Amino acid sequence: MKREETEKGEESDSAEGLVRELAAERKRNEELLTRLKYAQADLENYRKRVDKETKEAQEALVRTLLGRILVVQDELDLAAKHADAEDSELSEGIGMVRRNLESALESVGVERIDSVGKPFDPTVHEAVERVQGTTSGEDMVVEEVRPGFMFRGQLLRPSMVKVELAAKAAKEEASASE
Numbered sequence: 001m002k003r004e005e006t007e008k009g010e011e012s013d014s015a016e017g018l019v020r021e022l023a024a025e026r027k028r029n030e031e032l033l034t035r036l037k038y039a040q041a042d043l044e045n046y047r048k049r050v051d052k053e054t055k056e057a058q059e060a061l062v063r064t065l066l067g068r069i070l071v072v073q074d075e076l077d078l079a080a081k082h083a084d085a086e087d088s089e090l091s092e093g094i095g096m097v098r099r100n101l102e103s104a105l106e107s108v109g110v111e112r113i114d115s116v117g118k119p120f121d122p123t124v125h126e127a128v129e130r131v132q133g134t135t136s137g138e139d140m141v142v143e144e145v146r147p148g149f150m151f152r153g154q155l156l157r158p159s160m161v162k163v164e165l166a167a168k169a170a171k172e173e174a175s176a177s178e
Contacts, residue, residue, distance in 0.1 A: 063156060066105070066110060067156065070105075070156070072101070073101050073102070076094060076097060077098065105149075110151050111149065111150045111151075113148040113159045115144045115148065115159045116142070116143065116161075117141065117142075118140070119139065119140060120138070120141055124150075124158055124159060125141060125158055125163075126148075126159065126161065128160045128161065130162075131163070132164075132165050132167075133165055134167055136167045139165050140166075142161075142164045143162035145161060146159065148160070
């Protein structure tokens with residue numbers, strides 16, 4: 001009888017040991033699963049961050065390239081302005097190149113800022129000269145010295161403009177200088 005009790009005791013001890021082992025393995029399994037979920041979330045966040053940084057770097061590169069291309073366009077505008085009227089073939093060639101360049105810039109999202117006759121806006125205009133006006137109201141752009149451009153809704157280059165100051169501004173400036 002003692003032998004049976006001993007065997008039953010050993011079986012219950014081994015069963016309890018197995019239950020404890022099973023509980024420990026389940027706990028370890030849950031911990032590993034939690035760690036795996038955190039690692040997957042970290043990897044997904046890393047991928048998103050890398051994608052965002054890559055897009056920002058590409059955007060900065062495109063903006064830099066467009067800025068350089070705009071300088072070429074300015075030089076073509078100057079060449080067209082100073083081309084001899086006698087050499088119509090050269091003038092015509094420069095004009096064709098200018099139109100093709102403008103078309104290419106527009107196709108990638110570069111938009112020219114319309115300035116002349118519009119109220120002066122310091123967010124898109126850079127005043128290079130101010131002249132006193134006689135009408136009251138807002139300061140108005142009367143001449144564009146160098147065109148400005150937007151790219152995908154953001155300022156690429158401000159317009160350099162000549163601004164006609166409103167009549168009220170002259171009174172305010174006179175009182176401010178006293």
